Amino acid sequence: MSMQRRDFLKLLGLSTLVGGTGGGAVFNVLKPGELEASTAKFKSTSGRTWAMVVDVRKFTPDQYGKCIKACHREHNVPDFGNPKDEIKWTWTDDFEHTFPGQGHEFMDEALESLPFLLMCNHCEKPACVRVCPTQATFKRASDGIVVMDPHRCIGCRFCMAACPFGARSFNWRDPRKGGFPMVGDKPVIPNPEYPTRTKGVVEKCTFCPERLVLGKEPACVEATEGSGALVFGNLEDPHSEVREVLGTHYTIQRKPELGTNPRVFYVIGG
């Protein structure tokens, strides 16, 4: 006899209506489809869910800087020259701090000192989106990118407390006052095509929707072009390059135990 899980839960729910335990299951009886909605994997409306593979074996030492520079230039990420006001969308850290708790004292020293490119993980179940009180940060239904609406953000920074990856930055002050080189009394905005932010809002890596819409790859990916160090593509397409790499290599994610399901993967070695 086969019994669908949903039917089983329905039965359980009905029995709890009588028996009085397991109130959570009652919910499923009362609201059809609730169960599917809560357990379903994210499915984009366009058939594309963007993901990134960082292949650290293929990174050359100068490429990290190039990626970060390309990203920060593209998005007018300000540089105040001090750690207190720091804003960063992409950055690097070593193994110990990228994958806390996953290293050990006898680890390959080369790996230990290797830099890892870090950015927003565009999680499948992003904690930042869950906590935002205004939906200023949200997961795009069309392609799973976790984006920010800086015009709606009230600057409560709940998302920064919630993000387990330190991917978010806050504009502690006006980026146009001290965040860019000045010519006379005017700041030189690196990319006039892209907006600057105002003080008091949160920002982070966006996987470059402004480039994707033009059919281009994200700025950091373009900066490593030809090397294969960064592979960007559609997770829902079994024949995409990202899926190809994920299917044939041992890849790891940052803090998988937290259940946010990062969409940035790392190829470490082998």
Next chain:
Amino acid sequence: MLDKAISGSRTYWAWLGFLGLISAAGFVAYLFQFNYGLGLTGMSRDVTWGFYIAQFTFLVGVAASAVMLVIPYYLHDYKKFGKVVILGEFLAVSAVSMCILFIFVDLGQPMRVMNVVLHPTPNSVMFWDMIVLSGYLALNIVIGWHTLHAEKKGVAPSPWVKPLIYLSIPWAVSIHTVTAFLYAGIPGRHLWLTAIMAARFLASAFAAGPALLIILCLIVRNVSKFDPGKEPIQTLGKIVTYAMTANVFFFLLEVFTAFYSGIPGHQHSLEYLFFGLDGYSRLVPWMWTAAALAIVSLVLLIMPGLKKNEDILAIACGTVFVSTWIDKGMGLVVGGFIPNPMERVTEYTPTFPEVLITIGIWAIGFLILTVLYKVAISVREELAGN
């Protein structure tokens, strides 16, 4: 009744003027912050909540503690609290007002605060926190004001107040539970990710709030003809004793789980707070002060007979208040951010303008408290005089 607030002694006006001056100084500091941005504070990318949210978290507890008077008086018919229950409700009004102000000054874009209402987001705990806090503020203003008004007229409160009073009991629990959920529901911050957080919050709230109320009762007795009475104060002392004991016990449970399990992530924040981490130890003296004060308070409260002496009780309450203020404020909020998710340490110290704004808000809170207490006390004095 509000007229009672505008007729008072010279001392009353001097005290209001003093509080007004301090809040004005805080307001000026806030204008600077409003203009420059939150960069004026000591907060950073790694420690994104600081002194403001610490005060907010602590004061939600003070506000919730009014329920420790409401339950005995209204549910258990403990008549002796009849005189002080209004003081608890008005303390809640003042505390919630401060909470709202502390949230406001912590926002990067305060002019957009109504976005929380315009785009209601039930999956955000902060949305619920806004609802429960504003609801609790309204409940206490309505209940406190109406019952006092009825008392002034010598009639029983209207029947519609009773359901509101009963509603205020779970509501008080909810404000502190929801505030705890702000912290306890987010992944990756080990100090906060603990199921006992809400229980711990309630325990420390029911210690700190009534402790402050005892001190306020003693002050009220000294500066007015209204005497809250010896017995209610002693009963409050018992409540503080039980709650503080539970608070310390809950904290020790956290210590046990972190250190006996040996899981490094669970230990880091506690290590930072009490011993320092990677050579950073700015909060260590504060945390040991909190620990020492907690021990002193428990000795004074538990040793038989000691708290019968109101001077000793006042000292015990002072130690409870300061200890929980450090532990639940800076210790819990800042400690949760250290180390950061990459296990690196960035420390935090509030800046001068940040402290000034904070003191300014406390002054506004005491201003509200003074005015409300003045009204309540004047009504009582008048009734006693007739």
